[in-house]
Amino acid sequence: MECENNNTVLVSIIMPTYNQAEYINAAIDSVLAQSYQKFELIVIDNYSEDLTWDAVQSYNDPRIKCLKFDNKGVIAAARNFGVNHSTGSVLAFLDSDDIWLPEMLNTQLNLLSDEFSIVSSSFDPIGNTTVCRHHLNYINEKSVKIFYYEDIINANPIMTSSVILYKSNFERSGGFDESLKFRFIEDWDLWLRLAVHKKVLVNGAKLLQYRISYKTDRDLRDVKIRRLLIMKKNFDLNYIDESTYKSVQGNCYVDIGKAHLDVNDRIGIKYYFKGLFLARGIHNKSRAGAGLALFYTPLFLRKFLLKCFYTLI
DSSP states (O other), X not given: OOSSXXXXXXXXXXXXXXXXXXXXXXXXHXXXXXSOOOEEEEEEEXXXXXXXXXXXXXXXXXXXXXXXXXXXXXXXXXXXXXXXXXXXXXXXXXXXXXXXXXXXXXXXXXXXXXXXXXXXXXXXXEEOTTSOOOSSTTSOTTOEEEEOHHHHTTOOOOOGGGOEEEHHHHHHHTOSOOOGGGTTTHHHHHHHHHHTTSEEEEEEEEEXXXXXXXXXXXXXXXHHHHHHHHHHHHHHTTXXXXXXXXXXXXXXXXXXXXXXXXXXXXXXXXXXXXXXXXXXSHHHHHHHHHHXXXXXXXXXXXXXXXXXSTTTO
């Protein structure tokens, strides 16, 4: 065990924020309401232009640390900064627009051991739930599921706001990659580096309320394309062989095609074709074939089919 007793460890909760005055009180209140009370909450404010800083300062609790840090638009830098100012032996991450259920820390600490690099949980979506209808919902709410590196290289099953891990594992991994090329996917990159050495545990219990909103600074086509850089990084690190590299590229191509299909960008056709030939498994090949067919389907009918079969396509 990394820690002598998970019932007595100090948990450092890292909360980056920027212009979240509307939601941050609910996030902080959910931390203060935890049944496990031995924690420090480190809020890293990227010089918000609204009343976020005032909202954080309104709490009179010595466990809450308020730091200002210019992350230059890279949330990975803010999280690393928070970890560098933490004193706990266990780390947890919570975004400032998400909410924990009261048993979040206690439940996850009881599952954390040296056998696992990460313990995560499932979630209930809040906010604009039409934007995202997938992720961990296939995990039974009353079960836990073990993931290996080979699983996570194909898809990221881990919600950052539900993660707890030993600080020593985080530090050995090198933390979040602050390169701009991994912006918005820096979490998946870190989970893979951690999963190379140890298993990952995902608790099916929905201990997190995850806020889903339309991000005006994100073009999902670009985000999905840059996922190919994660595959290249893992190949260059010799974590995957050439055959696996090609197949996971193929899976990425299918997801890239879907991002283009959602905005009727016909460039997605070429990505679907690449995915059809390279992707591994009947599911991803079927998705590529369905996506290609949808590009040649009248738009009004396509929207109906996408709505009906969103999680399959």
